[in-house]
Amino acid sequence: MKKLYQALSVLTALLLLYGFCQAWYIAPTEATMGNVQRIFYYHLPSAWVAFLLFFVNFLASVWYLVRRTDGADALALASAEVGVSFCTIVLLTGPIWARPIWGIWWTWDARLTSTLVLWLIYVSYLVLRHYATGGQVPVLAAALGIFGFVDVPIVYMAIRWFRTQHPQPVIGGGQGSGLDHTMWVAVLWNLAAFAMLALMFVWARYRQALAEHALEEAHIAGYDEARGEAR
Amino acid sequence: MSATPTLWSITRRSLAKDLRLEWRSKDAINSMLFFALLVVVIFSFGFDPTAEESRRIAGGLLWVAVLFATVVALNQTWTRELRNQVLDAYRLSPAPPQALFLSKTIANYLFVAILEMLMVPLFVVFYNLRSVGPVWQLLVVAALATWALVVNGTFFAALSIRTRSREIMLPLILFPISIPALLAMVDATTSILTGDNSPYFWMRLLAVYDVVFTAVSLLLFEPVLNAE
Numbered sequence A: 001m002k003k004l005y006q007a008l009s010v011l012t013a014l015l016l017l018y019g020f021c022q023a024w025y026i027a028p029t030e031a032t033m034g035n036v037q038r039i040f041y042y043h044l045p046s047a048w049v050a051f052l053l054f055f056v057n058f059l060a061s062v063w064y065l066v067r068r069t070d071g072a073d074a075l076a077l078a079s080a081e082v083g084v085s086f087c088t089i090v091l092l093t094g095p096i097w098a099r100p101i102w103g104i105w106w107t108w109d110a111r112l113t114s115t116l117v118l119w120l121i122y123v124s125y126l127v128l129r130h131y132a133t134g135g136q137v138p139v140l141a142a143a144l145g146i147f148g149f150v151d152v153p154i155v156y157m158a159i160r161w162f163r164t165q166h167p168q169p170v171i172g173g174g175q176g177s178g179l180d181h182t183m184w185v186a187v188l189w190n191l192a193a194f195a196m197l198a199l200m201f202v203w204a205r206y207r208q209a210l211a212e213h214a215l216e217e218a219h220i221a222g223y224d225e226a227r228g229e230a231r
Numbered sequence B: 001m002s003a004t005p006t007l008w009s010i011t012r013r014s015l016a017k018d019l020r021l022e023w024r025s026k027d028a029i030n031s032m033l034f035f036a037l038l039v040v041v042i043f044s045f046g047f048d049p050t051a052e053e054s055r056r057i058a059g060g061l062l063w064v065a066v067l068f069a070t071v072v073a074l075n076q077t078w079t080r081e082l083r084n085q086v087l088d089a090y091r092l093s094p095a096p097p098q099a100l101f102l103s104k105t106i107a108n109y110l111f112v113a114i115l116e117m118l119m120v121p122l123f124v125v126f127y128n129l130r131s132v133g134p135v136w137q138l139l140v141v142a143a144l145a146t147w148a149l150v151v152n153g154t155f156f157a158a159l160s161i162r163t164r165s166r167e168i169m170l171p172l173i174l175f176p177i178s179i180p181a182l183l184a185m186v187d188a189t190t191s192i193l194t195g196d197n198s199p200y201f202w203m204r205l206l207a208v209y210d211v212v213f214t215a216v217s218l219l220l221f222e223p224v225l226n227a228e
Helices: A002-026 A035-067 A070-102 A110-131 A134-165 A181-230 B007-025 B027-046 B051-092 B097-127 B135-160 B166-194 B200-225
Strands: none
Touching (some): A002 A035, A035 A070, A035 A110, A035 A134, A070 A110, A070 A181, A110 A134, A110 B166, A134 B166, A134 B200, B051 B097, B051 B135, B051 B166, B051 B200, B097 B200, B135 B166, B135 B200, B166 B200
């Protein structure tokens, strides 16, 4: 297992390096936006990976409530933490791109707003995990994880309507329509690299959460044993 | 008492108990009302609107005030049951957990509805409000929006009661999830007050939100109540 992890880590590093080369040297410079557009190769993969991880969190939460396995809870925790990290990257790289292109850091556009709300929901999930105590954490967290995910389509509907009703200062932000072939290649390589990176993080965090749990159990068992001997 | 207690009969009894407790102590209503009054007064220092402007901002102000006041009431819902281990006794009893959840939600709904009835006249007086759209629509929006706040709030209050620093925990988990409901209630109210847009999309969204989250809450309340 450890060997496999190390091998995959090396592969991930190589992929990231190759993705970097693709994004910075091979993909052509965008006609109107110039080099600033290259941040897109990090922005989009992070977004997709984050959304995927939130979906994994939902599945793990449901699985935990059905089966009550430690593994499901560890996976829910790991995917939420890594998902929030990638979502943070999305929210940081967006404004860096928007400032020179749109002239503003932030606008309450539909996509930006729904990503921000998604981020808020999963940060509150992590806050709950941090503040809850004892063996009830997994159940409470799983319940909130399901609530959060069920909320996503409603958030999306509400915010789209909210934004289409009002005139927008800045239109669009979607580059997906007319992407050059070499640009697509760069996007896909970076997507593969980021997905691998996320997988490695989730894997490591998952193992760590399981180990933490085992350690806790061992402490309790040891305590019970010591008490038994004292009697 | 009837021979076999049903979900509804237990809900009714539990609700009657909550209402009687509230009637005698008036804890939730009083603290909510005073809190909301403070919010309204402080808002009016912050903004000094004309009649036209106040129509546009009153929806937002009103619902934010109600939201904050609701949190004050929700925090007290379950703490009451912690005294003398009432909640543990309930968990041991064969009564369905959904009955407990429903009774708490309905009780909170009534408290918040009373609060709104007392607060709306205040808003009308302080902000010189007069609605352009029909008032019955406002009533529908209020009924749907209050349920949206209360059904999620009661559930999350049951979650946050199990955590450290529970008072602060409730808004931290309630607000992010409620964002679409808040957006819908504020925009529906503003649309009706100004008469500019049709509020129907928002009313439908609120109805969907209510149905979805009532179902999810009823489904997930049992594991949360019995979480060890």
